[in-house]
Amino acid sequence: MTKQLNNKIALITGGSSGIGLATAQKFVEQGAQVIIVGRKEEALNTAVSQLGEQSYGIRADISNLSDLDNLYNEVKTKYQKLDILFVNAGVAGFSPIDGTDEAKYDHLFDINVKGAYFTIQKALPLIPEGGSIVLTTSVINGKGLPGTSAYSATKAAVRSFARTLATELAPRGIRINAVSPGHTATPIVTKIEMDEDAMKAMENEVKLKTPLGRMGQPEEIASVATFLASPESSFVTGAEFPADGGYAQI
Incomplete structure (x- = not known):
């Protein structure tokens, strides 16, 4: 069977764990050479060892524009x-508006918004016609849940x-889409500042x-990201693909 990503070069931010690592594995299985990006050298090295010779790790903080310049060079x-x-790189943090200080707010926006925006901008000179950009958002982007105002x-x-950006990049033949995970069993969940009882309640x-009665697995989100990266989605751009077990759909 022909591999969908043969001879493709792919870069994944937040690629050393969770959804990013699961997607890197699927990209490798589909024939791509995969560059994974993360902030922690040890985690990157472990991930590269797991992925094998079709992978390469680069340490970078995507909220730091100098790091992004060095990455793309x-x-x-x-x-x-x-x-x-x-x-794909991102952080989560939940608190009511009166419990959200400037540091918490800036941390979320620097990585999730500024980091994502300039990750795309600085990559564009390297992306040829036919390229695909996939963004990780969240089903929470359209839900009015208490304590999530900044993150949402x-x-x-x-x-x-x-x-x-789908409209801006279409003349260049570059597609851009978003995968929108629901609650997924990834390391980011364990990093949320929440006591054990609150975590169980969540x-x-x-x-x-x-509706499917469970949390998602990283591999399930990775399958959607792989579809959006591949020629199988060649007539799809500007779209959001929820992978949330029906949480925000029904």
């Missing part, structure tokens, strides 16, 4: 182009990028309100 030197860009706003901004709430 290295990509240009080593690979000359990028066929696929998966803008960052993900709504990412969803907006898929729409607006998990129970997810099961009750998700």
Whole structure:
């Protein structure tokens, strides 16, 4: 069977764990050479060892524009182009508006919005006609849940990028779409500042309100991202693909 991503060069931010790592594995299986990007050298090295010789790791903080410049200079030197860009790096943080200070707000927006925007902007000189950009947003971008105002706003901004940049990049033959995960069992969940009882309550709430009755797995989100990166979605741009077990759909 022909591999969908043969001879493609793909870059995944937040690629050393969770959805990013699961997607890197699927990209590799489909024949791509995959560059994974993350902030922690040890995690990157572990991921590259797991993915094998079709992978390459680069340490970078996507909220730092100098890091992004260095990242793409290295990509240009080593690979000359990028066929696929998966803008997946992000952080979560939940608090009521009166419990959200400037530091929390800036942390979310610097990584989820500023980081995503300039990750795309600075990659564009390397992306040829026929390239595909995939963004990770969240079903929470359209849900009015208490305690999520800042985080939800960052993900709504990412969803907006898929729409607006789809029109800008279409003349260049570059597609851009978003995958919108629901509650997914990734390391980002364990990093949320929440005590054990609150975490269990959240998990129970997810099961009750998700028609499929469970959290998603990173590999399930990765399958959607792989479809959007591949020629199978060649007539799709500006779209949001929910992968949420029906949580925000029904």
